[in-house]
Amino acid sequence: MITIKLSFYTTSGKLKYPSSTTIYPNVSIGSSVEIGDNCIIYPNVSIYDNCKIGNNVIIQSGCVIGSDGFGLVKDESNFWF
Numbered sequence: 293m294i295t296i297k298l299s300f301y302t303t304s305g306k307l308k309y310p311s312s313t314t315i316y317p318n319v320s321i322g323s324s325v326e327i328g329d330n331c332i333i334y335p336n337v338s339i340y341d342n343c344k345i346g347n348n349v350i351i352q353s354g355c356v357i358g359s360d361g362f363g364l365v366k367d368e369s370n371f372w373f
Contacts (some may be wrong), residue, residue, distance in 0.1 A: 322358070326371070344371040 309315075309327035316334050322341035327333070329347045337351050340358030349356065358372045366372055 316353075340372070342366075342371050344369075 299352050307321055310329045311329055313331045318336045319333050320338045324342045325339050325368045327345045328357050333351045334353040336354050343358040360366045
């Protein structure tokens with residue numbers, strides 16, 4: 293079962309995440325984001341549009357995923373990794 297601690301914000305209804313993922317408060321998730329199995333997303337995380345998060349990923353509080361910077365590349369499906 294998915295666990296959502298209070299609330300989070302998404303810019304689109306195209307968010308895909310499994311029931312085994314935990315999302316804490318004040319998380320901002322862009323459009324067309326996919327989140328894998330058994331993930332934990334701690335408070336105050338930002339995940340930008342078109343990102344794909346793998347299985348068993350822990351994203352610590354305050355992280356920004358998918359912004360310009362170190363080591364980001366789009367794959368053939370237009371997802372950042």
